[in-house]
Amino acid sequence: MSGVAVSSSGGSLFTAEVGRYRVHPASTRLGYRHPGFAIREAVGQLMEYRHFLGPHDAQLCILLDGNPGHALTSYVEDVLGFLILWVESGTLQGGERTRVSASVA
DSSP: OOSEEEEEEEOOOEEEETTTEEEEEEEEEEEEEEEHHHHHHHHHHHHHIIIIIIIITTTTEEEEEEEEOOOHHHIIIIIIEEEEEETTTTTTEEEEHHHTTTOOO
């Protein structure tokens, strides 16, 4: 997936450019747990970033180390309104809404 750039302000927090969005991403590992737990953790992290660090209108993006499946991808994009990306077979993938709204392949 092209159109994704990541930068850091020197701390552990970084922002990314995903298409036309400047986003606060939360990265979490699926490991052996259900992807829903990783998404829940990332949602809390992102809400805290937006509230305490701003900008308050930042688009929020979840980054995972594996495919969360269609149902959770749809939940993140359609219900929560977040972007979602994951690594699969060494390439960056994203949900349908994330790919379309970020104008990336």
